[in-house]
Amino acid sequence: MAKPLKTLGEDVWRTKVEKVNGELFALTYGSIVTQLCRDFNNNYAKVNTQLDKMGYNMGTRLIEEFLARSQLGRCRDFRDTAETVAKVAFKMFLNISPTVTNVAPDAKAFSLIFDENPLAEFVELPESARRRAVGSTAGPVENGDAMASAPAQAPLWFSNVLCGVVRGALEMVQLQVDARWVSDVLLGDECSEMRVTLIKVLEDEVPAGED
Amino acid sequence: VAEPALFGLLIEMGPALEAAMTGGAREAVFFKMEMLGYNVGQRLVERLAKDHARFTDTLDVVKFICKEFWMAVFRKQVDNLKTNHRGVYVLQDNNFRWFMNASGATTLQDATQAMTPFLWFPCGLIRGALAGLGYATVVMAESVGIPQCTFQIKIATGR
Numbered sequence: 001m002a003k004p005l006k007t008l009g010e011d012v013w014r015t016k017v018e019k020v021n022g023e024l025f026a027l028t029y030g031s032i033v034t035q036l037c038r039d040f041n042n043n044y045a046k047v048n049t050q051l052d053k054m055g056y057n058m059g060t061r062l063i064e065e066f067l068a069r070s071q072l073g074r075c076r077d078f079r080d081t082a083e084t085v086a087k088v089a090f091k092m093f094l095n096i097s098p099t100v101t102n103v104a105p106d107a108k109a110f111s112l113i114f115d116e117n118p119l120a121e122f123v124e125l126p127e128s129a130r131r132r133a134v135g136s137t138a139g140p141v142e143n144g145d146a147m148a149s150a151p152a153q154a155p156l157w158f159s160n161v162l163c164g165v166v167r168g169a170l171e172m173v174q175l176q177v178d179a180r181w182v183s184d185v186l187l188g189d190e191c192s193e194m195r196v197t198l199i200k201v202l203e204d205e206v207p208a209g210e211d
Numbered sequence: 212v213a214e215p216a217l218f219g220l221l222i223e224m225g226p227a228l229e230a231a232m233t234g235g236a237r238e239a240v241f242f243k244m245e246m247l248g249y250n251v252g253q254r255l256v257e258r259l260a261k262d263h264a265r266f267t268d269t270l271d272v273v274k275f276i277c278k279e280f281w282m283a284v285f286r287k288q289v290d291n292l293k294t295n296h297r298g299v300y301v302l303q304d305n306n307f308r309w310f311m312n313a314s315g316a317t318t319l320q321d322a323t324q325a326m327t328p329f330l331w332f333p334c335g336l337i338r339g340a341l342a343g344l345g346y347a348t349v350v351m352a353e354s355v356g357i358p359q360c361t362f363q364i365k366i367a368t369g370r
Contacts, residue, residue, distance in 0.1 A: 018214040021283045023258055025212040025220070027251040032224055035247055054227045058219035065215045093216040118212055161220075 005083050008070065009091030016069045017092060026121045033158060037129070044129060044156040051157070055164020056171075063169040066092065078198050079103055081175065082110040085166065085196075094118050098194075111182070114192040119159050125186050129156035157181045159192070166196060174202040221309070221329065241331045248335020249342070256340035259283055269366060272344050273300050280340050284333075285309065298366040307360035309333065330354065337362060 033051065040046040070088050075081040082100045090112075091097045098112040157163075163179040170177045176199040183189035224244065259279055266272045277289035281304075291303040309329055330352040338350040347367040354360045 013213075018286075020212055020214045020217045020286065021255075022212045024251065024255055024284055025217050027254050028217070028224075028247070029220060031247045031250045032220070032227065034250075035243060036227065050227055054220075054223040057223050057226075058216075061222075062215055062219055093213045095212065165219075 005087040006097070008072075009088040009097060012069055012088065012092045013095055022118055022121070026118055029119050029161070030123060033156075037156070042128060045154040048154060048157050048160045051160035052164040052167070055161035055166075056168035057164075058161070059165040059168020059170075060172050062093065062165060063172040066169065077107060078175070079107045079110070081170070082112075082196070085170075086112055089169070102195075109195065109197040112194045112196065114194070117159055117185075117192060119162070120186055123158060123186060125156060125158065129158075130187050155187055157184060158186050159184070163194060166194070170196075171202070176200050176202050218309070221332065224332070244331040245335035245338075248332040248337075249339035250335075252336035252339025252341075253343040254339075255283070255336070256280060256343040260344065266344065269298075269346070270294070272341070272346065273302075273364065275344075276337060276340060277302060280337075284336060300364040300366075302362040302364065304360050304362075306358050307354075330360070334362065337364065341366075 033047070036047045036050055037044070040050070066089055069092065072084065072088065075084055082103065086098050086100050096114065096116050096118065098114045100110055101113055102109075102111040104110070157180075160181065163181060166179040167177055178197045178199055180195055182193040182195045184192045186192075224247070260275065263275065263279070266275065273292065273294075277292050281287065281289050285304070285308040287304075287306070287308060289302045290305045291301075293301040293303070334350045334352050338348055341348045341350075341364070349365040349367060351363045351365075352360060353363075
């Protein structure tokens with residue numbers, strides 16, 4: 001390999017991408033999420049799905065941008081993919097590089113730990129969005145009138161769009177993955193962790209349509 | 212944050228809002244986009260203007276929008292500003308940044324049509340920014356063909 005991935009990521013970020021105001025980005029994303037919560041009556045499961053879908057569509061486009069600017073070839077294995085996603089892809093688009101940890105022994109899964117998240121810069125979630133279903137012992141829904149229609153299930157994964165992006169982008173390079181948040185500081189967790197699991201390496205085929 | 216990331220977000224905003232609505236009209240989606248822009252503009256301008264000297268008059272405020280605000284959002288300044296001195300300002304941007312990567316439509320008319328949704332959000336941004344600075348306005352955008360774009364601001368009330 002010509003350059004370590006970390007240096008490559010930094011180079012690409014510095015010299016090859018046009019930058020926009022980060023606050024504009026964060027505020028725009030925030031207001032989209034807020035609007036979706038409102039439209040879906042605070043049904044966070046649905047909001048999560050929609051965000052993931054948005055991300056997927058973005059990912060399928062961003063991958064081209066990524067390949068063009070990074071000039072990277074094929075990854076040797078999934079572990080290599082993990083490093084590339086963390087050090088080059090996230091660096092290039094968001095100027096962050098999450099840490100890769102917990103690589104599964106068979107190297108079919110890895111976790112990304114986000115120390116910073118430009119999407120969530122100004123965010124504090126309301127109590128209702130943080131309630132987390134813990135098995136069947138999920139607490140009863142407090143019947144505050146605003147929340148009356150919210151079922152006590154999934155919490156809001158605020159940055160779910162990132163999972164979608166990872167999923168969409170990797171699918172375009174023949175890696176079908178499952179990406180989901182395991183924990184999020186916005187929900188009061190210690191750190192924000194995204195788990196990416198390889199489902200299968202796709203043969204050359206037409207990807208299933210999703211819009 | 213890299214520009215493609217923001218563009219991706221803007222492109223997906225429409226479909227996502229549409230999916231979230233139960234059988235709404237296209238206009239309703241545009242309206243929502245405008246509202247989102249308004250919210251963002253209002254909050255963004257607070258941050259941008261916090262170190263700015265006190266504005267002396269309306270023109271001063273509009274100039275701020277043309278320069279600093281435009282710079283922050285579209286990474287350039289407005290090319291041309293006209294006014295009738297009775298509360299109407301016309302901002303012309305000959306190379307509207309958000310149109311730069313547009314492609315796909317074959318004719319100029321198609322292209323302009325296709326970009327319409329992307330005008331609603333910035334309209335909201337501008338209206339929100341002006342509201343944040345104390346002016347209620349009506350903002351309309353039109354494009355005679357990308358990448359040109361014109362925003363017309365009507366000041367409804369002074370402060």
